Amino acid sequence: MRYVILLRGVNVGGVTVKMAELRELLESLGYGEVRTVLASGNALVTSEAAADAVKADVETALRARFGYPAWVQVFATEALRGIVDAYPFERGREGWHDYVLFVLDPEVKDRLLALDLDPAHERCAGGEGVVYWTVPKGDTLDSELGKAIGKAAYKPHLTSRNVNTLEKLLG
Structure with missing residues (x-):
């Protein structure tokens, strides 16, 4: 395998x-x-x-x-190919980052998806064991979701990757 x-x-x-x-x-x-x-x-x-x-x-x-x-x-x-192919947002938009958050704990995933995000600034959607996320470049750490995933309590439960990185892994 x-x-x-x-x-x-x-x-x-x-x-x-x-x-x-x-x-x-x-x-x-x-x-x-x-x-x-x-x-x-x-x-x-x-x-x-x-x-x-x-x-x-x-x-x-x-x-x-x-x-x-x-x-x-x-x-x-x-x-992983299935996860990347299911990315629900337009990919590669100028000035935006496209991410997949791999979330081990369903409760953590639910909490992330329940955040009150401004869709003009960032968007997220759930997938099988993941949260898909798109955010403007430069705002990743300061966005609502970015601040949430940076919390120490989430460290054992998730990791994030840019979709471009995932494509390199699959290439």
Whole structure:
């Protein structure tokens, strides 16, 4: 099975994981065809193990090697393709960012979708285990949803990726 592994919160806020070290770690765990994409904690691997087992294995190894509370999300490439293809907003608008928030906890997802957003400024919609989000460039951290997802309480439950990054992972 080919998996995409998304690390949460690396190379920001004092947590540094070099992609060469991540690749080495994943190879040492026995994963095949390991490839990292960009410096934001994205990897592709092959494994016979189930996604949940890969998740647990990688989180444990990251915590031991890098000494931080690591959280990852793992998706089969075809599942990630379905998520990207279901993006409900116009993609690639000039001056806008297109994101997918991968949310493990359904209650967190519901709270994010319940935020009172100004649709002229940002929009979000739910999908299977995700929240789709579009926001003007430069406003990501200051928008209502951006401020919400930055809360420490949500760290174990979600990670975000720009849709362009996801396309690179799938390319």
